[in-house]
Amino acid sequence: MLNSSEVLRGYMDTIILAQLKEGDSYGYSIGKNIHDLTDGMIEMKEATLYTTFRKLESSGMIESYWGDGNSGARRRYYHLTEEGKQLLEENQKDWKRYSKMICSMLGV
């Protein structure tokens, strides 16, 4: 069983995984995307973003490669691995269960 703090905390990485499910992308774009899709409500700071990439890559959830650097600043693209997909699905399930539970605890 997960404990509640692991559920309440650290959903930033799951949001990243969900973004990468739509296709390979790079840090800056993912950050902007999250910001824009939520009308600025969820803002992932760069430090958090890149720290999380490191963590996800070292645990095998994502892989990275450098994009063609012939135009604009260089971009490091990320790709969701099979393991990452599985983690995403688990986290989605957990989120459903736990967020429902919290709703009921908050009377919401």
Place this chain on the structure above:
Amino acid sequence: MLNSSEVLRGYMDTIILAQLKEGDSYGYSIGKNIHDLTDGMIEMKEATLYTTFRKLESSGMIESYWGDGNSGARRRYYHLTEEGKQLLEENQKDWKRYSKMICSMLGV
């Protein structure tokens, strides 16, 4: 605007506030309550519980008093202040908004 980490994190205190809205209660009972109401899914550890009480009391969200010690171990009861009620309502609103947003970001 709140940033996302403040929302995702630290909902333990809001759960406590919600419990206290039902009436004054004491630490051990609140902990058991949370455990039982969620079938053990959400388990608030004692260290977290008492740390959070301190924080909530020093910021004026709750008040405490010692219960009648004539039977059993002594109990410190907590009471939700008017300020605490307001915070609870805000947090409930925020939770609604943010959890909905996260659901949409996770495609759930």
Place this chain on the structure above:
DNA sequence: AAAATATACATTGACACGCGAGGTATAGCG
């Protein structure tokens, strides 16, 4: 051409939350 802005990546140190581990004390039961 120079300055400003947007894009893009990265690291370091600090802070706050939750918790493991440990402690104290009382009441009831066999």
Place this chain on the structure above:
DNA sequence: CGCTATACCTCGCGTGTCAATGTATATTTT
């Protein structure tokens, strides 16, 4: 008298997030 349940409390650690700071390139503005 030990054992269990109840009931409270604190110290120090791990982890996630972020502010601050730095680098570099492309585009737009002046």
